[in-house]
Amino acid sequence: MHIRFAWLLPALISNLLVVNVALAKQAPVYPEQIRVGYQKGNSLVVLKNRGTLEKALAAHGVKVIWREFAFGPPLVEGINSGDIDIGFVGATPPVIAQAGAAPDVTYVGYTEPYQDNYAIVVPKDSSAKQLADLKGKRIAVARGSAGQYLLIAALEQAQLKLSDVDEAYLGYSEGRAAFERGDVAAWVVPDPRLADTELNSGARPIVTARTLPIQYSFYIAPRPFAKRYPETLAIVLQELDATEHYVQTHVGEVAQLLSDDTRIPLPVWQRTLARQPWGVHFPLSDTVIANQQQVADAFYRNDLIPKPVRVADAVVNIEANP
Structure with a gap:
């Protein structure tokens, strides 16, 4: 009987080696x-x-x-x-x-x-009620930020183009200063800066990320x-x-x-x-x-x-x- 099944031994060993190698490859490796x-x-x-x-x-x-x-x-x-x-x-x-x-x-x-935590805001006394009211106006936005895409998406939703507004590329600190001085008509801003300007200057959103493409x-x-x-x-x-x-x-x-x-x-x-x-x-x-x-x-x-x-x-x- 031992002779009869002897030919199986090399195949069994080979299969075990394959399984062990596969398991070794699957074992998690962690960095220091x-x-x-x-x-x-x-x-x-x-x-x-x-x-x-x-x-x-x-x-x-x-x-x-x-x-x-x-x-x-x-x-x-x-x-x-x-x-x-x-x-x-x-x-x-x-x-x-x-x-x-x-x-x-x-x-x-x-x-x-993003939901209501990213928005395009205007000053509390602004006459703008919707994005179309900002056509031709300066809007502060951080270049290359998520806010820049939010602005593009909002303009396209309003059937406007990026060239229909004057983008003012400003970092958040500079953007806030320009917004509060009235140098820009609107500002694209996320929380917590959004919440800060709402609470401290009465700024109001006219568009939030909730209404735009995800x-x-x-x-x-x-x-x-x-x-x-x-x-x-x-x-x-x-x-x-x-x-x-x-x-x-x-x-x-x-x-x-x-x-x-x-x-x-x-x-x-x-x-x-x-x-x-x-x-x-x-x-x-x-x-x-x-x-x-x-x-x-x-x-x-x-x-x-x-x-x-x-x-x-x-x-x-x-x-x-x-």
Whole structure:
């Protein structure tokens, strides 16, 4: 009987080797550290303060390093150069990166879309009631920001073109100053600056993101890191989602934390958090990719990027850990 089945032994050994190799390939690999790029006033600040990410990754021997950025473009460059491993940006920076010299910037997760937390506002005594009333007027907007796409989408919805208004490319501080001096007729602005100007100057929205094509914000990562360490990124995104749902039931506590962090008054953060849509999701769905492609197409159509881009080419699918 032993002789009869002896020929099976090499085949069994070969199959076991194949199975073991396959299992070895599927085993998660974790880095020694993950460098998280963040800006003041968003969920990453809350996650950093809670310390839950450090606890979740400690079990895998991963150290968390936090790196603060004053604004988006340097953070995107840090992603492309591999100096940070994950960061949070609006819809337009990844499009600009993909159309330029930043091919290693990839989408790995996304947030709930903007609602009433991003708007085009006019002074409280403005006669403008709708966007068409701003034809030929100066509108302050941050160049390359999510607000610039919001403005394009709002104009197209009103059957107007970007050339029908005079864009004043101003950063948020400069934009607010110009708005309050009356140098511009309107300002495209997100929370918490939106809530701040509503509370302090009586500015009123004439268009909000809620009424426009859906626009998301994204978590981005360098392509090499996302491809090699998807399980690590999944842990970060899962902890971010848990943090956002924590905020929903701890609004007062988080408003105070963000007020202390940014030196923006507490009532501003209370209004901001009350209308903030919560949730972090991954991987990117076909619907999300299609909506982001609309952003890319709008930027190319208006000569704001040098070439068309295919958003799907910059997506890395991160699956949830069990």
